[in-house]
Amino acid sequence: MKKTVTKLKANVRVFIIALIFMMITQIIMGVVLISMSNKQLREQINARMLDTANAAASQIDGDAVKRLTEEDMQSAGYNKTLITLRLFQQNIKLDYIYLVKIDEGDKFSFLIDPDTERPGQYGEPIKTTDAMINAANGRADADKEAYRDEWGRFYSAYSPVWDSNGDVAALVGVDFNADKYDEELNQHKAVVVIISMIATTIIIGVVIVMHTFALEGEKAAYRKELDETLKREKVQEQELGSVRQLAYTDPLTGVKSKRAYLEAIERLDREISAGSSAGFGVIVFDLNGLKNINDTLGHEEGDRYIQAGSALICDIFSHSPVFRIGGDEFVVLLEGKDYESGEKLLSEFNKKIEENLHSGKVVVSTGLDEFDPRFDISFSAVFERADKKMYERKCYLKTIAV
Structure with missing residues (x-):
């Protein structure tokens, strides 16, 4: 019990x-x-x-x-x-x-x-x-x-x-x-x-x-x-x-916005700092004559001009991200397949632009430069060289347009 x-x-x-x-x-x-x-x-x-x-x-x-x-x-x-x-x-x-x-x-x-x-x-x-x-x-x-x-x-x-x-x-x-x-x-x-x-x-x-x-x-x-x-x-x-x-999309052209561009820069800078960058190129684009079109024909016509320039960039550089970073400014980041054939694609693009000079179609100045791991410590260094080349190209196009 x-x-x-x-x-x-x-x-x-x-x-x-x-x-x-x-x-x-x-x-x-x-x-x-x-x-x-x-x-x-x-x-x-x-x-x-x-x-x-x-x-x-x-x-x-x-x-x-x-x-x-x-x-x-x-x-x-x-x-x-x-x-x-x-x-x-x-x-x-x-x-x-x-x-x-x-x-x-x-x-x-x-x-x-x-x-x-x-x-x-x-x-x-x-x-x-x-x-x-x-x-x-x-x-x-x-x-x-x-x-x-x-x-x-x-x-x-x-x-x-x-x-x-x-x-x-x-x-x-x-x-x-x-x-x-x-x-x-x-x-x-x-x-x-x-x-x-x-x-x-x-x-x-x-x-x-x-x-x-x-x-x-x-x-x-x-x-x-x-x-x-x-x-x-x-x-x-x-x-x-x-x-x-x-x-992350530019409402006028449908390409990537400046916010997306800034995030891409942050990513590339991190890769550069870590020494893991696989290499990239930067092409700066600037639409010639946009201000004159806006002043004489109106902003609606200027918007159509921007859209035409964007479409031409996207057509040639179809495998790389295209960013609109300002009113008449675009940037393409060359990575992977387009990075290897960047010069060839740019030559094709510039040839089309020179044909457009005398046909009244959109004219775009370009500048390309590539990341050099020996000297470049940030994305901005590559961008500045490409931007300088773009202005040199703009001056050249003005001379042959006469």
Whole structure:
């Protein structure tokens, strides 16, 4: 009898220890899932805001907004930018999007606010944040902490708007309501807590009845949550993919944008610093006579001239990335197959241009140079040599055009 009682007490102790262990495990898993959910949600919001800000910035004419003053608030340039911002606000899930004016001394103010209820007025100061300063220096960034102003409490992201000289003309700001974020996070926490409680109850019942199938309920709940999370991530990735495509594509020509060009330069500089560059060439292109066409025939005709030049570049250099880096400037990076036959392709291109000189078609000046590992310590050294050759070619074309 005593042995039986002892055995029963031992079984009770084992059951209690197993139960406590399972409850502690559930609590730890709940804490881990909540932490992962919080981090994942914050990263998704940052990515959504940055991609939206980058896409909007790529659609805005930096030269036009740089010239805007308070007297231009109803001009064609102002209305075009206002419509662009309003389209983003209406078609992408966000709270606010607006154009920021860069003032002196790390100060910022509203330039254009498409909000229809309480728009920020031209010149109205905006609270300065680290992300705003980074964007003004040319690097898109998102705030790490929420801030509060008269419109509410927000997480924000900012992206630079470039002008044709490669300077930051203004910033696109995107706001996400921090209270909505907290609400969504609390919903995630509630789901995790409920799932953990259900799993714990199932485990207790199963242990009492038998010591098998202890984790099946928990696994099923976890798999369901994981499947739902993966489905949400897939939908969000599809949404973000279309926004990224806008940010890295020049809207007029369809070639790669200046943002894509800057990322390519960063990659090549890293390879040069690491001594792992396989070699590359740079061709600088400049469209002759674009300013005269814009001044005499109008900007629509100038846009068609840019598109014709871009099409000719893409036709000849079909295996290399083509970037539009300014109003009339393009760059081709020669890597792989086109790098080996760069001189031949350029000769074919220049021959076509010389034929165009007397036919009224697009004329493009070019300059090619290649990376030399013995002397070059950065991409800019190769670019500068190619740019110099392009100007020499431009002078030559003027002499034979007479």
